[in-house]
Amino acid sequence: MSRAVAWWRYPAFALGILGSEKSFRKNPLLGHPRLNELGLHRERVRLAARMADYRRSLLGMSVRAEERAAFDRDGFVVRENALPQDVFQRIRDYLENEPLPAREMRQGQAVTRMTPINPNALEKLPDLARFSRDPSIAGLIRYVGGVAGDPIYFVQTVIAEPAIKQADPQTALHADTFHSTSKAWLFLQDVGPDDGPFVFVPGSHKLTEKRLEWEYRQSLLANVDKRTHHADGSFRITPAELLELGDFTPQKVVVRANTLVVADTYAFHSRAVSDRHTVRVELHAYHRANPFTPLPFSLTGLVPGIRDRRLDLYLAFADRKAKRAGRQPVWKDVGACTAFSEPHI
Numbered sequence: 001m002s003r004a005v006a007w008w009r010y011p012a013f014a015l016g017i018l019g020s021e022k023s024f025r026k027n028p029l030l031g032h033p034r035l036n037e038l039g040l041h042r043e044r045v046r047l048a049a050r051m052a053d054y055r056r057s058l059l060g061m062s063v064r065a066e067e068r069a070a071f072d073r074d075g076f077v078v079r080e081n082a083l084p085q086d087v088f089q090r091i092r093d094y095l096e097n098e099p100l101p102a103r104e105m106r107q108g109q110a111v112t113r114m115t116p117i118n119p120n121a122l123e124k125l126p127d128l129a130r131f132s133r134d135p136s137i138a139g140l141i142r143y144v145g146g147v148a149g150d151p152i153y154f155v156q157t158v159i160a161e162p163a164i165k166q167a168d169p170q171t172a173l174h175a176d177t178f179h180s181t182s183k184a185w186l187f188l189q190d191v192g193p194d195d196g197p198f199v200f201v202p203g204s205h206k207l208t209e210k211r212l213e214w215e216y217r218q219s220l221l222a223n224v225d226k227r228t229h230h231a232d233g234s235f236r237i238t239p240a241e242l243l244e245l246g247d248f249t250p251q252k253v254v255v256r257a258n259t260l261v262v263a264d265t266y267a268f269h270s271r272a273v274s275d276r277h278t279v280r281v282e283l284h285a286y287h288r289a290n291p292f293t294p295l296p297f298s299l300t301g302l303v304p305g306i307r308d309r310r311l312d313l314y315l316a317f318a319d320r321k322a323k324r325a326g327r328q329p330v331w332k333d334v335g336a337c338t339a340f341s342e343p344h345i
């Protein structure tokens, strides 16, 4: 039987409805079957999409016309030869050879390593700023996510270990949350069809009536769904359900090294299962904010000196929270290692 939730937590739960909170399991208001029957989730989805469209109309001015068109059609944008070749080569050489402080998280047979692009990393390898401070890359990430402000940047390593017979939850098709949000990957190696590439469903970023109806149906039962990520508001979709929503075909995003991919992860996507051991390294950006804000800028962007430290601040906060709760943090500190090294957890 589930434990009763303390009454004093409800004001915070109510505030969560006005922000990006998404878990039907952790927020009893978001997960409330009666409220969702009345359309709480559906209306959040609808309003968030409208606000993202509005913000995009402002953000689109700094984005190349052909990239805007690709996004509007597919929900993701591919930019080849994203960095000058010499810059790209220096970044790759450095990350292959020099250890930097990193964190790791295991999900079944996949390990994700995060190496923050913080002031320390930028000082050691100033070329990283060609990714994390490039206005054209940031502008594209903002447009795709339909949200202003600065993304969070880090080096991401994804290690697939098929010898470990445990499913990776990211290999199921899903939407990250109930609103547009963007992620970017600048791949440091070629990614072939058998390297566990990113899988994306082109066109599934659009909020159609069928999608809205599907969202509504999920919201009625999501709070008790056995799939934890689904219950946490990152809805999983089966191939049969996907076909009901339209003429959709998941596509493997196969790329050459030095290709930038920016995707709206409200669209359905996954990681392809990798049958062989792979270590993939990407310069990564993550961009998510309050989906309902009308502001074409972010409030945290106004705090001086915080821009490149936000990930470190978040990790320190998460560490303290885990310690107080007597559990291990999700992102385990593994000390300094090279981005291309094997997992430490």
Ligand SMILES: [Fe+2]
Binding pocket: 174, 175, 176, 265, 269
């Ligand atoms: Fe995802």
